[in-house]
Amino acid sequence: MSTENENVKRRDFLKGAVTGLGFGTLATMGVFSYSPMRSFFLPEVERKMTDFGTCKSIKITNISETSWFDNATLMGDMKGAGGLLVNQYVYNWPPFGDGTGLAKGSYEKGIAKIKHLLPNKLEEAWKIVEANSVNPQNAGGFAALIEIERLDGVKKKYLLDSGWSYDWMDKSFQREGIDKMLANGEIEALILSHEHFDHFFGLPVTMKYAPNIKIIIPEGFYKEGLQYIKDSGHKGELMVHKTGKNDIEPGLCAIVFDVPIICRVFGEQSLFANVQGKGLVSISGCCHQGIIQFISTAKKELKYDNDQMYGMYGGLHISPFDDWDPKYDDLVIGLKKWDFKSIGCNHCTGLLTARKFVAAGYPVVQGTARNRSKSKVYLGNGDTITFG
Amino acid sequence: METPLYLEERSLVKRFSGPWPLIINTLFIMALFYASWWIFQDPRGIMRMYTPFVGYMWCRWLLVVMIWIAYIFDFWPFSRSWLNNTHPVLKGVLLTTLTVAVFAIVLKVFFETILGDYAIAYFSPERLTKEGIVEFYALEYSAQAILMFAAIASWLSPAWVVAMEGAPWEKLPQPIKGFSIFILTFFLSVIFYFVFYHSNMGILFDPWQKFAAVTPPWWENFAGTVHGNFNIAWIMCCTVIVWMHETIWERYPFSMIQTPWIRRMASFFGIIAIAIALSFFLYFAQELIWGEAIRGTRRDAAPDWRWLHVGEMAIFWLLPTLYMHFYLKNGFNGYSKTINILLRTVVSVVAAIVLYYVYYKTSHLFLGTQKGFSHPQQFPMIPLIWFINVMLINYWFMDGWPGWRLAAAGEVVKAHPVHEKTVLTASFYRGALGGTIGGIAVYFAVIYFLPYMGKVLTIF
Numbered sequence: 020m021s022t023e024n025e026n027v028k029r030r031d032f033l034k035g036a037v038t039g040l041g042f043g044t045l046a047t048m049g050v051f052s053y054s055p056m057r058s059f060f061l062p063e064v065e066r067k068m069t070d071f072g073t074c075k076s077i078k079i080t081n082i083s084e085t086s087w088f089d090n091a092t093l094m095g096d097m098k099g100a101g102g103l104l105v106n107q108y109v110y111n112w113p114p115f116g117d118g119t120g121l122a123k124g125s126y127e128k129g130i131a132k133i134k135h136l137l138p139n140k141l142e143e144a145w146k147i148v149e150a151n152s153v154n155p156q157n158a159g160g161f162a163a164l165i166e167i168e169r170l171d172g173v174k175k176k177y178l179l180d181s182g183w184s185y186d187w188m189d190k191s192f193q194r195e196g197i198d199k200m201l202a203n204g205e206i207e208a209l210i211l212s213h214e215h216f217d218h219f220f221g222l223p224v225t226m227k228y229a230p231n232i233k234i235i236i237p238e239g240f241y242k243e244g245l246q247y248i249k250d251s252g253h254k255g256e257l258m259v260h261k262t263g264k265n266d267i268e269p270g271l272c273a274i275v276f277d278v279p280i281i282c283r284v285f286g287e288q289s290l291f292a293n294v295q296g297k298g299l300v301s302i303s304g305c306c307h308q309g310i311i312q313f314i315s316t317a318k319k320e321l322k323y324d325n326d327q328m329y330g331m332y333g334g335l336h337i338s339p340f341d342d343w344d345p346k347y348d349d350l351v352i353g354l355k356k357w358d359f360k361s362i363g364c365n366h367c368t369g370l371l372t373a374r375k376f377v378a379a380g381y382p383v384v385q386g387t388a389r390n391r392s393k394s395k396v397y398l399g400n401g402d403t404i405t406f407g
Numbered sequence: 408m409e410t411p412l413y414l415e416e417r418s419l420v421k422r423f424s425g426p427w428p429l430i431i432n433t434l435f436i437m438a439l440f441y442a443s444w445w446i447f448q449d450p451r452g453i454m455r456m457y458t459p460f461v462g463y464m465w466c467r468w469l470l471v472v473m474i475w476i477a478y479i480f481d482f483w484p485f486s487r488s489w490l491n492n493t494h495p496v497l498k499g500v501l502l503t504t505l506t507v508a509v510f511a512i513v514l515k516v517f518f519e520t521i522l523g524d525y526a527i528a529y530f531s532p533e534r535l536t537k538e539g540i541v542e543f544y545a546l547e548y549s550a551q552a553i554l555m556f557a558a559i560a561s562w563l564s565p566a567w568v569v570a571m572e573g574a575p576w577e578k579l580p581q582p583i584k585g586f587s588i589f590i591l592t593f594f595l596s597v598i599f600y601f602v603f604y605h606s607n608m609g610i611l612f613d614p615w616q617k618f619a620a621v622t623p624p625w626w627e628n629f630a631g632t633v634h635g636n637f638n639i640a641w642i643m644c645c646t647v648i649v650w651m652h653e654t655i656w657e658r659y660p661f662s663m664i665q666t667p668w669i670r671r672m673a674s675f676f677g678i679i680a681i682a683i684a685l686s687f688f689l690y691f692a693q694e695l696i697w698g699e700a701i702r703g704t705r706r707d708a709a710p711d712w713r714w715l716h717v718g719e720m721a722i723f724w725l726l727p728t729l730y731m732h733f734y735l736k737n738g739f740n741g742y743s744k745t746i747n748i749l750l751r752t753v754v755s756v757v758a759a760i761v762l763y764y765v766y767y768k769t770s771h772l773f774l775g776t777q778k779g780f781s782h783p784q785q786f787p788m789i790p791l792i793w794f795i796n797v798m799l800i801n802y803w804f805m806d807g808w809p810g811w812r813l814a815a816a817g818e819v820v821k822a823h824p825v826h827e828k829t830v831l832t833a834s835f836y837r838g839a840l841g842g843t844i845g846g847i848a849v850y851f852a853v854i855y856f857l858p859y860m861g862k863v864l865t866i867f
Contacts, residue, residue, distance in 0.1 A: 035837065038839055041752075043845060043848075062858060309703075345634040349634065
């Protein structure tokens with residue numbers, strides 16, 4: 020009898036213990052996990068304060084920010100192809116159109132039609148592209164010229180991205196004199212921010228004028244992209260930046276983020292310049308990693324003048340298709356604490372975001388709405404901005 | 408007299424000896440998953456519904472309709488005789504077709520027409536397009552709102568059956584019982600939707616729809632984001648905990664409560680409390696591994712994504728749990744109930760961690776998605792719930808065919824559930840006290856080691 024009682028007691032104790040174990044664990048989860056006390060366990064954020072040099076000033080010329088001319092057309096293509104995750108090389112977008120229609124293409128079939136004409140016979144190539152691609156007239160492209168003035172007054176130029184449409188980009192290069200700068204060897208390197216169609220597919224236009232130029236890409240390019248660099252006629256050095264910080268020259272560095280992006284692209288690099296007496300300037304192609312992610316990384320990693328986030332230029336990839344999401348409101352609200360002094364945004368930032376930035380009181384530099392840019396609310400094609 | 412659900416009443420027996428039923432069914436559901444994924448969802452496949460929100464909406468709603476069919480309506484209007492005598496493949500095809508048809512009607516009639524055309528514009532993609540939204544995003548916005556309704560319904564619909572035990576209609580025959588529970592849970596889902604997600608839709612448009620929705624949303628300061636993902640976090644955890652409660656936890660510990668109304672209320676609200684605790688913990692776990700979230704960032708550093716990922720992590724737990732319940736008969740049954748539950752819970756959590764690791768390491772190789780944690784257009788909940796849907800079709804609609812079959816009359820003697828002991832002894836309380844202290848220690852041990860675990864299990 021007593022043994023039976025002992026067994027019952029043991030069973031009851033065990034049952035209570037297991038029940039209590041679950042209760043104790045869950046109750047502590049609920050009470051502690053989201054309480055202010057949890058900060059005790061959170062890792063300390065250490066600022067590395069890596070010195071990457073200083074420059075005197077930096078000037079950016081917006082060669083083209085209009086990656087496409089009509090949102091509805093682009094989104095119609097995306098909808099028809101199956102959404103935002105479809106591989107950009109199968110869309111049959113220019114220049115890889117093979118005449119089979121939306122979402123039925125491939126890099127191999129598309130490039131086969133024009134490879135023999137790259138990079139010197141771009142007009143002829145573009146005619147073939149127009150005949151075989153989906154909505155070729157909608158293609159534009161993103162590219163910017165970065166002119167950095169070193170502390171000793173020497174100026175160096177870098178080209179950020181090479182756009183999309185051969186036709187549009189060639190005309191844009193000619194409009195801003197980039198063709199001559201490339202041909203004269205004035206531009207140190209072509210920095211490709213990422214593999215997206217509107218930043219990368221216009222590569223042969225740069226190759227037409229400077230096939231030996233050094234190209235810097237972030238890691239993450241797919242085999243089609245790497246092959247396209249070769250097929251575009253590139254004969255110079257190809258440098259692959261690894262994830263994290265990569266120095267370019269005193270006062271200018273790139274940070275590569277291993278981010279997955281729409282249309283099956285992976286990885287993006289954006290630039291930072293440390294301007295003497297002013298602070299840090301961010302320069303981005305699309306900034307798919309997010310502008311606050313980008314600058315908070317800089318805060319953790321870099322040393323810069325006045326410890327001040329001074330300016331930014333480029334696409335911020337917030338509402339590129341004039342779409343919206345409440346998380347973008349978090350960005351608009353959250354940007355305030357970084358106290359930027361000059362914001363030169365455009366391209367995939369989206370007009371809606373630029374308007375919300377202006378409404379929030381941010382120092383957005385207005386443009387001139389020339390050369391097919393749609394609004395003066397942000398920097399348009401042919402506009403320039405100088406920091407420092 | 409309360410009629411047991413068909414799923415509780417039926418007995419399944421293996422059609423083959425040894426591990427073959429398990430192996431065959433695992434291969435079968437994997438093949439069915441991949442074929443259907445390719446046809447309907449895969450961005451490289453045929454219909455490419457993974458846009459992502461259109462595909463997401465469909466997979467969430469198919470889950471809800473299956474719950475309606477199996478749990479709320481108990482397969483009405485199909486008779487027990489039809490269910491017992493029809494070939495499982497035919498049953499699977501017919502009931503799945505019915506599921507799709509029901510949602511197609513709900514989508515077109517209730518959401519897009521009644522709500523979208525006569526009440527709230529964002530439920531109708533056509534109306535949004537007319538108002539100037541690009542067609543692609545009109546569809547995505549509308550699908551987003553409709554799928555959030557499903558997220559709430561996929562918690563409340565089963566919760567009313569398994570936690571509230573169908574009260575106060577538990578003794579009524581079908582379809583009166585079914586329609587009563589359906590109307591109530593649908594009504595509650597509408598209210599919950601307005602309170603927990605309508606504000607998210609109100610700030611989706613410019614300017615913020617401040618006269619039609621509370622803007623900024625009421626959760627902003629608490630959650631660190633204006634995004635409705637905060638509510639998705641705990642609601643998804645509710646969905647998961649309902650099924651934990653129903654399957655591997657065998658409704659314990661609430662089943663110890665003898666007074667029906669107390670048991671029901673304790674179960675319903677207890678599930679919510681556990682879910683909220685879980686959601687806070689999973690958010691904290693991310694902070695411990697990736698650092699504090701920063702408002703305004705994108706992707707895995709953003710508070711809105713972290714809350715979304717709470718729900719995603721919960722679903723990673725649900726999938727192995729349901730697999731264990733359906734195909735391994737809960738896995739552990741040889742010990743006392745509490746020890747069985749403890750072992751099942753531990754094993755399912757470990758399985759969830761393994762699944763999480765394998766998913767993020769490999770899924771981009773075969774799902775048409777991309778590697779990385781936080782692609783803004785990728786939701787692991789879509790393939791995971793799609794897989795769960797396939798398991799439900801196989802287990803609920805097809806009686807576990809081809810590895811299992813319905814037992815013939817008299818072939819299996821069903822064990823009656825053992826009545827819970829009601830008297831809690833001093834030994835139980837002593838054990839509970841020690842266990843509670845142990846539980847607190849386990850919690851702090853886990854959060855202490857999580858940062859190290861995060862480094863060891865780095866995926867990218």
